[in-house]
Structures are given as structure tokens and as C-alpha cells.
Amino acid sequence: MKFLKKALKVVSTLAIAGLVGFLVFAPGYVERSRNQVAEHAPYLISDRAQALHDSLVIGDWHADSLLWNRDLSERGVYGQVDLPRLIEGNVAVQVFTAVTKSPAGLNYDGNDAEAFDNITPLVMAQLWPMRTWWSLTERALYQAEKLVDLQMSAPESLKIIRTIDDLEEVITRRAAGEKIVGGLLGIEGAHPLEGDMANLLRLESAGYRLVALQHFFDNELGGSLHGRSNAGLTDFGREVVAEVERRGLILDVAHASEQVVEDVLDMVDMPIVLSHTGLRSVCDVKRNIPVALMQRIAATGGVVGIGYWQEVTCDDSPSGVARSILAATEALGGDAVSLGSDFDGSVATAFDTSELAAITQELLKLEMSEDAIRKVMGENLLRVMRARLEMRP
Numbered sequence: 001m002k003f004l005k006k007a008l009k010v011v012s013t014l015a016i017a018g019l020v021g022f023l024v025f026a027p028g029y030v031e032r033s034r035n036q037v038a039e040h041a042p043y044l045i046s047d048r049a050q051a052l053h054d055s056l057v058i059g060d061w062h063a064d065s066l067l068w069n070r071d072l073s074e075r076g077v078y079g080q081v082d083l084p085r086l087i088e089g090n091v092a093v094q095v096f097t098a099v100t101k102s103p104a105g106l107n108y109d110g111n112d113a114e115a116f117d118n119i120t121p122l123v124m125a126q127l128w129p130m131r132t133w134w135s136l137t138e139r140a141l142y143q144a145e146k147l148v149d150l151q152m153s154a155p156e157s158l159k160i161i162r163t164i165d166d167l168e169e170v171i172t173r174r175a176a177g178e179k180i181v182g183g184l185l186g187i188e189g190a191h192p193l194e195g196d197m198a199n200l201l202r203l204e205s206a207g208y209r210l211v212a213l214q215h216f217f218d219n220e221l222g223g224s225l226h227g228r229s230n231a232g233l234t235d236f237g238r239e240v241v242a243e244v245e246r247r248g249l250i251l252d253v254a255h256a257s258e259q260v261v262e263d264v265l266d267m268v269d270m271p272i273v274l275s276h277t278g279l280r281s282v283c284d285v286k287r288n289i290p291v292a293l294m295q296r297i298a299a300t301g302g303v304v305g306i307g308y309w310q311e312v313t314c315d316d317s318p319s320g321v322a323r324s325i326l327a328a329t330e331a332l333g334g335d336a337v338s339l340g341s342d343f344d345g346s347v348a349t350a351f352d353t354s355e356l357a358a359i360t361q362e363l364l365k366l367e368m369s370e371d372a373i374r375k376v377m378g379e380n381l382l383r384v385m386r387a388r389l390e391m392r393p
């Protein structure tokens with residue numbers, strides 16, 4: 001009996017130690033392994049490229065940094081985005097997107113909505129509040145709270161963009177030399193609505209201004225590009241799209257099925273965003289929707305954000321990414337191309353956000369004009385953000 005008691009004590013101590021070890025080390029370990037920057041010699045930037053880069057207003061449509069527990073007010077030793085690195089990279093506006101569900105066996109071809117959700121153990125291991133464990137709405141709300149906390153801890157470095165005035169303030173303060181980044185909240189897939197329009201208003205109140213319809217699986221709004229049905233918008237999806245348009249929110253069709261993109265284009269009269277993608281003419285994969293559909297997005301006055309990772313660019317070096325950007329401007333026009341890094345979105349890249357001058361330099365090498373570079377690096381993003389935020393009631 002005494003032995004049994006002792007053995008139980010040892011086992012439970014080991015279990016607690018194991019759990020504590022898991023909670024302390026696992027999230028960091030997971031992030032370290034998911035958001036890798038390939039080891040590389042420093043990118044040497046010419047004076048001309050650096051001077052141009054320093055004069056740009058840079059915007060990025062997509063980073064999933066809020067999913068992780070890293071302190072974004074400090075320069076991280078892993079991951080790809082935090083405030084010091086955004087400032088070093090001269091980024092003016094960063095869209096922070098909330099990932100809330102991600103099916104096990106993640107792939108670009110077909111995922112089941114019912115597959116085990118990898119985000120559930122991650123939020124538990126990161127000790128997020130229990131309300132986030134089983135609710136996608138709460139996961140999104142919590143990520144918005146994280147950005148608000150970050151703003152409170154570093155108000156000189158981050159301003160959350162909720163209104164057109166917020167956006168203009170960030171641009172004005174930066175023009176005056178302040179090192180401040182504007183952060184705009186987005187949801188990666190509208191499953192945090194949990195099928196209830198009232199939740200759109202809750203998310204909007206929490207600061208969300210960009211709504212992507214799908215992520216890796218079919219949801220209540222319609223088919224995913226990587227789901228099973230390839231379906232178009234459902235009735236609920238149509239209601240949400242109409243409400244997004246009416247409320248001056250930004251609509252993102254990244255990860256949506258081709259049919260969803262077509263349905264959206266048929267029903268709206270606003271600039272549409274495809275936040276993070278590559279170009280099929282450069283990298284012929286299913287993740288990159290056909291160029292003809294992207295041209296329809298361009299025709300709305302919208303933009304396509306080019307990502308930096310291997311699976312969509314087929315060459316993730318700065319020169320490879322620049323080639324995708326150049327090809328996109330040739331296929332879609334110089335007003336329709338933006339940046340959509342997918343940093344901290346479980347992708348490996350050849351550079352982090354502090355090293356964006358390498359992209360500017362490679363675009364110059366490809367003989368893109370300085371005006372054209374200004375547009376893709378940020379002015380096109382600003383145009384669309386302004387157009388939408390100005391419409392807010």
C-alpha cells in the first residue's frame with residue numbers, strides 16, 4: 001500500500017512535470033518548426049535600393065502572428081513578424097489575420113471540415129482562456145484582444161486601424177518620422193461567425209475590418225479551394241458578403257473555391273482582395289487560382305497579394321518572389337498587385353519582414369520602375385483600404 005502510494009506520487013509528479021514542460025516548450029517548439037526563415041547570408045542592399053525602400057509606404061495583407069504566444073513587442077529569435085522587425089523593414093501597415101481552425105493533414109488539394117482541428121491543442125498548450133478552447137468566435141475575439149494588449153504595451157510602435165482616420169494618422173505620423181506601424185485585423189475564414197450574422201457585429205466591434213470567407217475547409221459560407229465540395233456561396237455566404245459590402249469591411253477571397261470567387265464577383269460592387277497567393281503562370285499549382293479569375297478581381301479595382309513561400313512562388317528567394325510580383329503586374333496591371341506575405345502562417349521563407357528591402361532591390365534589378373514598385377509595395381493596398389474604410393457607416 002505504502003509502495004503504491006509512493007509510486008502514484010512519483011507518477012503524478014512526472015505527469016505534472018511533463019505537462020508543465022509541454023506547456024512551456026511545446027508552443028515555442030511548434031512555432032519554431034512552422035515559421036522558419038532559411039539560414040542565409042545577409043542580403044546586401046545597394047544604396048539606391050535602400051534609399052528607394054526607405055521612401056516607400058509599405059503594406060502587407062496577411063500575417064498570422066497573433067496565433068502564437070510570442071511577445072510581438074520584442075524582436076523575436078524565431079518567427080517572421082514582430083514590431084521591431086516590421087519597423088526595421090519599413091512596413092507601414094500590417095494586416096494581422098486570425099487563424100481559428102486548421103484541419104490535421106493540412107494540404108492544398110482536399111481537407112475534411114470534420115478532420116481533427118490542430119488549433120485546439122495549440123490554444124490549450126498556449127494556455128489561452130478556456131472560452132477559446134471550443135469556440136471559434138472566441139478564438140477570433142481573443143486574438144483581437146492580443147493586438148489591443150500589444151498596442152497598450154507599445155503605443156509608440158503600433159496603432160490599430162479601425163477607421164479611415166486611424167489609417168491617415170498612421171501615414172501622417174510616419175511621414176513625420178515616427179516609427180509606428182498600423183495594424184488592421186482580419187479573420188482567415190469566416191467560420192468564427194459560427195453561422196450567425198450577429199457574430200459579424202461582435203467581430204466588427206472587436207476591431208475586425210477584413211473578412212476572408214474560407215480557409216482550408218468548406219464552411220457555412222461556401223466551398224474552400226482546398227475543401228471537398230468546390231461549391232459556391234451558400235445563402236448564408238451571400239448574406240455575409242452583402243453585409244461586408246454594406247458595412248465598409250474588406251472582403252478577402254484567399255482560400256475560397258473558384259466558384260465562390262466567381263459568385264462574389266457576380267454580386268458585389270467593391271474592390272476585392274485576394275490576400276496571399278502566387279501566380280499560376282509562374283507556379284502552376286491549385287493554390288494559385290486561374291489568372292483569368294484574378295483579372296476579374298483586378299477589374300473590381302481590387303488587388304492580389306503575392307506571397308513569399310515556396311509552394312506558391314516555386315522559388316522563395318527574393319529574386320524568385322520578385323519574379324512572381326513582376327509577372328503579376330504584367331498579367332493583372334500595375335494597380336492590382338500587392339504584398340501578401342503569409343508570415344507566421346506556418347510557412348518557411350527565405351527572409352523575414354525586417355529584410356523586405358531585398359524585394360525592393362530585386363524589383364529594381366528586374367527593371368521595374370520606381371513608381372511601379374511604390375504601388376506594389378504599398379500604394380495599391382492603401383488605395384483599397386481607403387476605398388473600403390471610407391464607406392463605413
Ligand SMILES: [Zn+2]
Binds near residue numbers: 188255342
Ligand atoms: Zn492562408
